[in-house]
Amino acid sequence: MTALSLKNVNKSFGDIHVLKDINIEVEEGEFVVFVGPSGCGKSTLLRVIAGLEDATSGEIHIAGNQVNLTPPSKRGIAMVFQSYALYPHLNVRGNMTLALKQEGQPKAVIAERVQKAANMLDLGPYLDRYPSELSGGQRQRVAIGRAIVREPKLFLFDEPLSNLDAALRMNTRIEIANLHSQLGASMIYVTHDQTEAMTLADKIVVLRDGRVEQIGSPMELYNNPANQFVAGFLGAPSMNFFPAELLGAGGERTMGIRPEDLFIAEDGPLSVQVRHVEHLGGDTNVIARLDGHQITARLFGQHQVAEGENLRLGFKPESTYAFDREGQRLR
Amino acid sequence: MNKARSNPLNSVMMHGALILYTLIALFPVFVILINSFKTRKAIFREPLALPDADSFSTIGYETVMKQGDFLLYFQNSMIVTVASIFFVLLFGAMAAYALSEYRFRGNMLMGLYLALGIMIPIRIGTVAILEMMVATGLVNTLWALILVYTAQGLPLAVFILSEFMRQVSDDLKNAGRIDGLSEYTIFFRLVLPLVRPAMATVAVFNMIPIWNDLWFPLILAPAEETKTLTLGSQVFIGQFVTDWNAVLSALSMAILPVLILYVIFSRQLIRGITSGAVK
Ligand SMILES: Nc1ncnc2c1ncn2[C@@H]1O[C@H](COP(=O)(O)OP(=O)(O)OP(=O)(O)O)[C@@H](O)[C@H]1O
Ligand SMILES: [Mg+2]
Numbered sequence A: 001m002t003a004l005s006l007k008n009v010n011k012s013f014g015d016i017h018v019l020k021d022i023n024i025e026v027e028e029g030e031f032v033v034f035v036g037p038s039g040c041g042k043s044t045l046l047r048v049i050a051g052l053e054d055a056t057s058g059e060i061h062i063a064g065n066q067v068n069l070t071p072p073s074k075r076g077i078a079m080v081f082q083s084y085a086l087y088p089h090l091n092v093r094g095n096m097t098l099a100l101k102q103e104g105q106p107k108a109v110i111a112e113r114v115q116k117a118a119n120m121l122d123l124g125p126y127l128d129r130y131p132s133e134l135s136g137g138q139r140q141r142v143a144i145g146r147a148i149v150r151e152p153k154l155f156l157f158d159e160p161l162s163n164l165d166a167a168l169r170m171n172t173r174i175e176i177a178n179l180h181s182q183l184g185a186s187m188i189y190v191t192h193d194q195t196e197a198m199t200l201a202d203k204i205v206v207l208r209d210g211r212v213e214q215i216g217s218p219m220e221l222y223n224n225p226a227n228q229f230v231a232g233f234l235g236a237p238s239m240n241f242f243p244a245e246l247l248g249a250g251g252e253r254t255m256g257i258r259p260e261d262l263f264i265a266e267d268g269p270l271s272v273q274v275r276h277v278e279h280l281g282g283d284t285n286v287i288a289r290l291d292g293h294q295i296t297a298r299l300f301g302q303h304q305v306a307e308g309e310n311l312r313l314g315f316k317p318e319s320t321y322a323f324d325r326e327g328q329r330l331r
Numbered sequence B: 001m002n003k004a005r006s007n008p009l010n011s012v013m014m015h016g017a018l019i020l021y022t023l024i025a026l027f028p029v030f031v032i033l034i035n036s037f038k039t040r041k042a043i044f045r046e047p048l049a050l051p052d053a054d055s056f057s058t059i060g061y062e063t064v065m066k067q068g069d070f071l072l073y074f075q076n077s078m079i080v081t082v083a084s085i086f087f088v089l090l091f092g093a094m095a096a097y098a099l100s101e102y103r104f105r106g107n108m109l110m111g112l113y114l115a116l117g118i119m120i121p122i123r124i125g126t127v128a129i130l131e132m133m134v135a136t137g138l139v140n141t142l143w144a145l146i147l148v149y150t151a152q153g154l155p156l157a158v159f160i161l162s163e164f165m166r167q168v169s170d171d172l173k174n175a176g177r178i179d180g181l182s183e184y185t186i187f188f189r190l191v192l193p194l195v196r197p198a199m200a201t202v203a204v205f206n207m208i209p210i211w212n213d214l215w216f217p218l219i220l221a222p223a224e225e226t227k228t229l230t231l232g233s234q235v236f237i238g239q240f241v242t243d244w245n246a247v248l249s250a251l252s253m254a255i256l257p258v259l260i261l262y263v264i265f266s267r268q269l270i271r272g273i274t275s276g277a278v279k
Helices: A042-050 A092-103 A107-121 A136-148 A164-181 A193-199 A218-223 A226-234 B007-036 B040-045 B059-066 B068-100 B107-118 B122-136 B142-165 B168-177 B182-194 B195-214 B215-220 B231-236 B243-274
Strands: A002-013 A016-027 A031-035 A056-061 A077-080 A155-158 A184-192 A204-210 A209-218 A238-244 A254-257 A268-281 A282-291 A293-302 A309-312 A318-323
Touching: A002 A042, A002 B168, A016 A042, A016 A184, A016 A209, A031 A042, A031 A193, A042 A056, A042 A077, A042 A155, A042 A184, A042 B168, A077 B168, A092 A107, A092 A136, A092 A155, A107 A136, A107 A164, A136 A164, A155 B142, A155 B243, A164 A184, A164 A193, A164 B142, A184 A193, A193 A318, A204 A218, A204 A226, A209 A226, A218 A282, A226 A318, A238 B122, A268 A293, A268 B007, A282 A309, A293 B195, B040 B243, B059 B243, B068 B107, B068 B182, B068 B195, B068 B231, B068 B243, B107 B142, B122 B142, B122 B215, B142 B215, B182 B195, B195 B231, B195 B243, B215 B231, B231 B243
Parallel strands: A031 A184, A031 A204, A077 A155, A155 A184
Antiparallel strands: A002 A016, A002 A056, A204 A209, A238 A254, A254 A318, A268 A282, A268 A309, A282 A293
16 A cells, blocks of 8 residues: 655745645655755645645555545644754653643553654653753654654655764664664655665655656666656766767766766876866775866775876776756666 | 853953942932932932931831822732733734734735834824723723723734744644644643743833833823822922822832733743753
């Protein structure tokens, strides 16, 4: 059964058309990540799914039922917000139990679910503390706990890690992945961080200006991007683009090569001048100029390359991508 | 602690300025208080001297207690002030929430319309208000005053509170909606506590003009049983003779309740600022 299906969903704020004809299916138990640049409508889409905004047109089905007119609390969803949004006047236990009390669940059930969630997230010692007495990471876990206790059919996460520092972000990311496998519930996760998208997702939805650009598994999108935008958005450092003439090929095409597919070759077809070198230990990133275009090469291992040096780079012909003037992929 | 504040010289200067200001602000109150405990002669001979064995007298307070029903005036003032502030805060906050939270046609216009009252003094409409009160039979009731003061306080309340409510995190309200809280619960339990400093500000701004007002009590409720304290004290101020002992004693007693209300609200103000925020 599909956990969520969106059919031709549109959303406008007055004259501003924010979401344009969105069609998405989420299977049960699937982890779906919405990615896209800032302002592309990810949060708006999530809020439409949650029922916090009404769709201007289109249908929203959750677990088979159309929910366009259902209030957020009855949709069988739980949401985790970027700013945590904990109730400042309630302690951790109060924050986690509020929704259950509103539903009128019996006391025993509430106590059991809180216990379970607290164990899962290591929140046991903090149940009687107030949000202002917790660290950022703990607050985020409480926010996740508040979602878990409701046992929703669908979890919605809106950039839950963006307020955490790098180390904590990685730990919490792993925690969310574990949670997904333990609970087996469907999850929708919004981020503009492509590492989070690649590592967590069963399926990635790439959005741009309120439109779905491509839907697929992380490797599908990486290996087989439908257009220049998706190709450039996924993968770090991002794909190099330059006009095909530079390779001697004709036509008004744009060529794309991933930095990791480039290597130093004495007789390589690309003659570049090195501008900057980043030594990462395992990899070396070389940023260079190719006839006025910037090109990045990610070389495996450690290389001694000097700034200003002239290099020749090579690549395998099958690792190139071609795009037409509108950015559509040419195959 | 930042550098400027831990520097002892800065600290001394800052405290000096604050103490000077406090002295200036409290001086009139102090003069009223000491003179209310002096005989009439002593008041005029040495207005700044403290009452001593010779000049001490409670004649003012005795006059006040004999003249008219001061306790009742007290009670009237208290009821009018507290009820007016309550309604100003309740309706002001609700209107402000509607304006800041919901998108509807004419939202902007409605906000401007509600704020218009800040620039137009309500006393301009006194005649019309009096006619209206006569027509509804509210003359010489406390309700007449409460309604007028509520109307007088609302524009500023809506203006200040809607500005503050716009800053309350949307995520928090949305979390409440997802958890199944009603709009009323979200308003009363989540939003109001977070704008408590603003509410206290509005309350303090409104309280003192209401407490001190003479105009509307004189026009709308001059009857003996609805007199407010300010109006009641006027009997001691005559065109030719003024009973200064009584006036000063009445004023001293009038200060007390406002002081108590002020302390209550300013506590709220501080607590609101320091309570745990969203992030
Ligand atoms: N209430 C609103 N009224 C008018 N426009 C809005 C409203 N909410 C969002 N928008 C517009 O909709 C667009 C999408 O906003 P949204 O918050 O969904 O972006 P996002 O993809 O979540 O971005 P970010 O990654 O920065 O969070 C933006 O251009 C924004 O200006
Ligand atoms: Mg967003």
